[in-house]
Amino acid sequence: MKKKIKPGLKYLLLVAVCVVFLFPLVWAFVCSVKPEAEILSYPPRWVPKTFTLSNYTTVLQKYPYLSWGVNSLITSIAGTLLILFLASLAAYALGRFHFRGRNLIYGTIVTMLLIPIQAYMIPLYLMCAKVGMLNTYGSIIFPSAANVTSIFILTSFFKGLPRELEEAARIDGCGEFTIFAKIMLPLSKPALSTVTILTFIANWNSFLWPMIAIRSDKMLTLPVGIAQFMGSVNSNAQFQYGTALAACCMAIISTMIVFLLLQRYFVEGIATSGIKG
């Protein structure tokens, strides 16, 4: 009745899928080690005639590329830690305490899921300009810490933890904060790692707001810095594919290191956040 799909066909499909997703990246790496003259030659060759790392050295010497990377790391890590701290406390209150206005607060926060950065960045910019926050790490870190997805994920997680745990601890005379820190947090590792991954990647890739908030070249984050290589963003005459691709490849490598280290949690993370909206 039912035909099994042949294993051979399955693997052919799998290979095809991998080729579609990896082709652009492999091609970028191949081109990034060619001299500019060879990049702009016809026909394109998969094996470079001349192998050179000059594109990479140009990027590192002519642009504050490493500073961009450090800025990205600092803001992403600080933002993520701040989110973990703020969101776990708040979500715990929203998920487990009974108090008036809880649903109103939770509803207001979650409604903000719908409102994109574009919808509030103008007032945010004007505010940051007024208090002199532009061009600082703070201007990237704090707006990213007002994260909604993490509240969403953590609240539903805390809601699901069995109530007996805290009742027992309360009978033993533990304070609410002790219950939170000593009992609930250790149990929340899966949810916390999900939040860590999702917010870290979001912070690491964040583009529009950092581009607006940061104006000095040295303070740029990696995504904004790399965009400088693109002709349409920064119509500089010295635009070269080689350097642009080398800058991309270094970013790909660093992103992949983070990604592969945390890959398992990452896929789980998307799945969890997805299920809950």
Next chain:
Amino acid sequence: MPNTQTNGGTAALGLKRPKGTKPLRGSQGKIAVLFLLPYLAVFTVFRLGPSIAGIFISFCKWDLAGSLSFIGLDNFKRMLTDSNFHISIINTLVFFVLTLPPLIIFSLLLAAFFNMKMRGRNVGRTVAIIPYVLIPAVVGIIWNWMYDNNFGILNYYLKKMGGPSVQWLTNEHMALTSVAIVIVWSFLGYNTVLFLAGLQGISKELYEAARIDGATRFQTFIKITLPLLKPTTSMVVTLTMVNTVQLFDQIFVMTNGGPGTSTLTMVQYLYTSAFQNYEMGYGSAIEVAVLIILIIMIFIQNKLLKVDEEV
């Protein structure tokens, strides 16, 4: 994973409480404030406040010189006659129509494929998600290079197969489609993971029963998988909608709205108005328009893919 969560969700409603436990209303109110305050402070200052202020500024004229004056509906009236704004709405909708079907259909198929028992499927899943985690500017640059009219690898292969040489990003009629291809490429893996989670939540016994009843693979997919996947589908559609309507980074890097106005989406236009022409008031009004369009789309989506509300 999904099962434990649904259980958690219903238990967490807090409606049913075991007999003999006290609600502890008074004391918990105070402690709740302490827990909530740090987050709420940051949230109010950096998110809620600006969001509300944005709506207010849309009724004002505000240039960077800092003079703010209330002008009522003038910004919105200007939209009615601003042809660039009209183009940006059309482009946003066309872009949405170009990206949504492939992002739903291909990712569903891919998820079904990755859900089959086979060696190496984890490799496939990992590979598929890679484009999503890459920095958007990186994606933009790499594709711009592949799209290059003269030296791009895509045109090279097209010509080799006897096809025409396509002006991917420089032809006004082609540019939006070219960008849409890139977006499908980069978001496909993300949607696939979402669908996979949904597929894995469907009980194996149902498939077993269908098999015993002699249903074909196709019948099983249509009669069992698709209906049971509806909540996931609805969620993926909403997320895709929000993501594509708000899409900025890749378009900005790849075409910056051009050539001409052919890839000028609402969000691009918003950026140009507010941060290149420094018309903060008009920019805010476009923000409000984006928001209204999103709300309408989500409303329509909820009507079309009605799902029982689940807490």
